Each structure stands twice: as structure tokens, then as C-alpha cells.
Amino acid sequence: LGRPGGSPVSTTTRRVSPCKMLRLALLCFGLVACVRASDIDHCCSAADVRIVQTQWKTLWKDTESSKVKAGVGKLLLLKLVEKHPEAAAVFKDVNIATPKSPEFTGHAMRVMNGLDMAINLLSDPDALDRALDHLSDQHLARAGVKKEYFRTFGEILNAGLPKVLDKYNEMSWKSCLRGVLRKIATKLP
């Protein structure tokens, strides 16, 4: 009883499957295109950019924002080193061993300003591309910096930003930062 009943079903499945395959293929293609599309097009839409820029801006409102910025920058980098202890060697020259040191404070500010520049250039993709390319070269010149640090850094940002930003649209941030971090890490091992 099972066999005759089973065969039409399997024929139907077989007849449907090329269509399904095509759909799957299209979906995959679409996803790949989305992932591969240079940095920010439909994966970080104009609306996403506006959301990210507006939400990010609140962090820099006050005159004393340098202390907030440096503090947040330090936390991000320390978290990174906590997850990749071997990365501490990369930050040896900026005295990560003493987080309160002026060297590390200055470095945290530079990192935050790099991020700030990228976010503010999201609305000008061509200029952003050149800025990120430059950052990419600067990271390539530092021995020991790896691609995976940027993946982790993205995760740290995604976990940390909602703690300091009152408004945080995760999808917009993720889609825009993914392109930024990937582009900076593109030349790294």
C-alpha cells in the first residue's frame, strides 16, 4: 500500500524540485550579491545610514565628549584583547598594559575617530571607500593584525553600542558596520 501511494508523491517532488532549486539558487545568488556588493548599497541603505548617523551623533553631543569617547574606545579595545589575548602585542606601543596612560588614551581616541569618520562618510560611498582603503593599508602595516579581530570587534560593538546609545537599531548598524569592518580587514591575513 505504501509503495503505490509513495511513487506519485516522489514524482511530484521531483517535478517541483528544479523550480525549488532555481529559487534556492536565486536566493543564494541574491545573498552572495548582497554580501559581495562592495560596501554599502542595499545592505546599508540610505535609510540605514541616516539611522546610524543620527544614533551615533548622540555620543558626541557634549563638550566633554572626549572623555566619553576615549572611555568607550578603551573599553572596546580592552574587550578585544580579552577575547584575543595575543592581540595585546599589537597594542604594545600604545601602552595597553596601562589603560589610563596618555598613550592609550590617545590611541583610543584615534580608533574612535576612525570609526566616526567612517560613519560620517557613509553618505558618500566613494569617499568612504578611499578612507577605508587608507585605514586598510594602515592596519596591513601592523604585523600581527588579523581579519578575525575585526569580526570580533564588530560583535563587541554590537554588544556595546546599545549600552551607551539610548536608541540602537541593530539591523541598520549591523548592515552598515559589516561593510566598513570588512573593507578595513580586506587586505589582512
Add this chain to the structure above:
Amino acid sequence: MKWFLLVVVLVGYVAADDDIVCDSLARIKVKNQWNRAYSTGKDREDFAQALWRAIFAIAPEARKLFTRVRGDDVTTPEFKAHSERVLAGLDVAINLLDQQEALDVALAHLAKQHDARNIPDSYFDVFLKALQSVLPAQLGRCYGPLTWKACFGVIARGIRG
């Protein structure tokens, strides 16, 4: 008598101008005004463009320092990215004005980046002059040129080494 008073007042005014130093109050003022002028997103891009146009208008020959980043055309993405990098560096310095130790280290870092480029000292004056012409356009009347001169001097001296 009236003339005498006027002269006294004028002399006092001039003396006061020279007296402005980049003390902690001046630094707060500059930080505040910078944050407003620097702004964000598209406005920041426009600010950067205006500043660099002013720089090249004052010193056209300075363009040759920027051939690697398309200094011949400030509207190219290469130059836009470069101009924002420079402003980001200045932003770090200005925002650290109230943390002297970290400021010193940041300026030393900028000095190292500028060392190899053989920038004539006069270009720092050009930069200030350009800044002085663009800032009031950004800020309107709430802008203190002498305070800026004093505090930009601190930063320029640090970068020149």
C-alpha cells in the same frame, strides 16, 4: 579728555587681545565651538571642502604636497577622504585640549606623521588663516578668533615639534 579716554580704552583693548592665552577656559571655548563647526555627515563634508578650498586659495602652491591624494581636485573621493582624515586628526587634538598628558602624546604622534612631509612652517599659518575664514561662516557671531589663534598655536607647535 574724550580722546584721551578713547585712546586708553583702545590701548587696553589691544593689550587684552595680546593677553589671550590658551588657558583652560579658552580650551573649553575652542572645544565647544569646534564641535559645532565640525558637525556631522554631509555638513562635515561641506565644512572640510570649504576649509581646503580656503587653504588652496591662500596658498595655491600647497597643492603639490597633496598630489598622492588628488590635491588638484578637492571634489575627488581621494581628496575628500584625505581632508576628513586631517580634520579627524585635528579633532583628536582639540578634544584632548583638556587632557594635557594625552594631548602631548597625540601631538607627538601627529608630529611623527608630518615629519617626513617637509611642511614649511608657514603652512601652519595658512591653515590657521583658512580656519579663521571658515569658522565664522559655520558659527556666526559666536566665535572667538583670538582664542582660536592661541589654542591652534598650541596644536601647531606640537605638530611642528
